[in-house]
Amino acid sequence: MDSKNVVTKLKRNNLLGRGGANFPTGLKWEMVKKAKARKKYIICNASESEPNVFKDGFILENYPKEVIEGIKIALEVMDNSSAYIYLRKDYYEKFRNRLERLTEDLPVTLFKKIGGYIAGEETSVLESIEGRRPEPRIKPPFPPQSGLWGCPTLINNVETFYYVAKIAKGEYQNTRFYSINGDVKNKGVYELPESYLISQILEETGNFPNFDFFIQAGGGAIGEILLPNELNQPVRGAGAVIVFNRGKTNLFSLMKKWADFFLEGNCDKCAPCREGVFRLAEMIEKEKIDKETLEDLFFVLEQTSFCALGKGVAVPFRSLINKLK
């Protein structure tokens, strides 16, 4: 494979990272490729752990060959590189044999993820593989400059590697994988155009509700709450759409679930996220929301958190409270 060609193709196809941050994949590959170093690393991030997001598991189940093909291309493009597949615990158990077989002749190591949601954040992944407590690093330097053990490192999501393989073969049709869940008839993962609006996705999959509803778009924790009149936009983040029956959903229970998820899933390193989430959960637990305190917590979470997790915590709560309460 002509490696220069790959990066150009990734750029031309405007592939964006599918882990949720939408960083241009071609640019990332170019940075790692151009970095001068004796050793480079490639990491396939299969840590998928936001609630109601399950498309990476689906891809590993159904298209492992394509994913490995994507990793193989990266190994060829990046000089002196070897790779890790960083798998959430149950994915590790489930796909280990298959992935081992597929990577027999490749410098690829499977790594079982330890830790919660934050352990999937790209620099936490590095800490985790290096044997430390998974928590985010100060950026810059970014992983393509200095990643695993200080070496230039390419971290892409499972789905991104899948599409790298597709692009290399000229089979990419600007699609992405959507996890659809909640109060719907046809739960599951669907591969549809990335330009699709949420309403289109629901209709095409036969999931458009015939009852009063709202949805959470992106991911089941960090995703924004949208009302039926806000569905004329594409899905961001990790590509999940969760439908809620408005009449049957207890909003406090829902918020409690999110709060518990963030309490468990954050790393507690920085004060605003550690303490802010704790106080937010406390308020929701008591089902007594003080608007001023709530806004103050959102403010420091968004403005001063160390990483994107803390910065994103406010999104679901604020949108739910503003739109539904």
Next chain:
Amino acid sequence: MSDNKKIQIVIDNKKIKCLNGQTVLEVAKENAIDIPSLCFHPDLDVKANCRLCVVEIKGKKGLHPACSTKVEPGINIITDSPEIRKARKINLELIFAQHCEECNDCIWNFNCQLLKLAKKYKVKTTRFFDRKKDYPVYQFGPSLIFDSSKCIDCRNCVDICQKQGVGFLEIKEKGHLFQVIPSKDKSKDCIYCGQCITHCPVGAFEAVGEFEDVEKPLLDKNKIVIFQFAPSVRTSIGEEFNLPLGSVITGKLVAGIKKLGVDKVFDVSVGADFTTVEEAKELIERLKNKKNLPMFTSCCPSWVKFVEFYEPEFIPNLTSVRSPHIILGGLIKTFWAEKENIDPKKITVVSVMPCVSKKYEIQRKELKINKLKPVDYVLTTRELAYLFTKHKIDLKKIKPQKADNPLGVPTGAGVIYGASGGVMESALRTAYEKITGKNLKELNFKQVRGMKRVKKAEVNINGKRVKTVTVNGMGNAKKILKELKENPKLYDYVEVMACFDGCVGGGGQPVPTDGKIREERARGLYQIDTKKKIRLAHKNPLVKKIYQKFFTSEEKIHFICHTKYLRKKKEIKI
């Protein structure tokens, strides 16, 4: 890391020249621009977790931590705005809700950053309930207390403990939050260096008895109370009374102690002169017999504990000479007691030390002399300052006095013990003269001085090259031991102090402590040495006299000046 390229930036509409790649916080500090920073300590890597140092950058969205944001040409920074104030206020309120205040009994003594910031940012300190109020208090041996209900999770203690090569303080997940806790691992134990105390921004660590037991040594009216003060205290305690950094205030310190109503005030630096003479003797002996080389210093009890617990194979390398205050305590209860015709049982010896490990050292059984501990109490520099304040003694105003005879006049060599390299330099001065029989012309061994962590130097004595290394910071000592395991002949003489820059950076010293402060404290000590007429330990008239008149046999010398070390099991069980 900066690349030494000068650039121009703007902070608060002021043009400032700085180095490319410095952090915003570094540049601000250099230019006296105030940015609050709780978790930042110049001894440690930037963690950026307290999020109080947030600033705005023109043209960039949101707030950015000054401690981890690097400057670049043309960057335009704003350090104060309604948004910044709001963020700092709320984050402070969240931090206060982790910290059970006990301001009346805190090593920061109302000089606390949290408290100042609370005022400045109009913080409602009780906005949220204290979530840590039931968190445990731990005691580490006779030296340290860790009250985890005050901990704000900044992890400076964990980082410094790691940097010391000890790793006794750990982060443990408890439920969905982590706690800082002492390790249960059998292979990890506290060495009592107390660097956690001086690196904690909120007083979660303190010495045992700080400050509730400071009066204890003065209470027994039937005792003769003798205070002796360590070398480094004379250039650090002034900080507690707003004197300039590094002020040499030996006389004021003595006067202050006398005003407490104690019977005598002696100088531990005199003890150091004895340590030097014995240590030089032992070094010469070992060099001659090529036995148990390299020889290690042993004045630092944390270093001794480190060797005994972590690296017992090196126990034979430790010099058997006792540390200065232990020797002087022993002399007080023998030589001086005899001279004054006092029953040594009636004497209370109190050492004022820059150190919390010394509280541990005085409990070592093998140091006893005629069943008595050479030293009965250790007060830290901070504790003595507190005691002074309680007794309304202001060192700024007090008239200096001289320490008492006969154990009050040290040489310059005894004073520099307080800085990294001091023991090495003192011993080399004496060893040189003893080996060559000549007068040493250049007394300043500059290669072993200074703020570097590892100082390697070869010294030519009578044609023989003595290979020395002077180390401060236990983590660095660990590296030297690793070198020695591979190549045992790498050095002849090794000085180790557990704390950064030696005792000037000790765990009992005033807070805050950082590199610049330690440097000033050390500078004061070398100033004293330079001004002294006698700068060689063996030329101290008192030392000569005691060797002639009192140390009449090797046994007697050994009895008072030497000790032994034992392999140690974990002492702190949680």
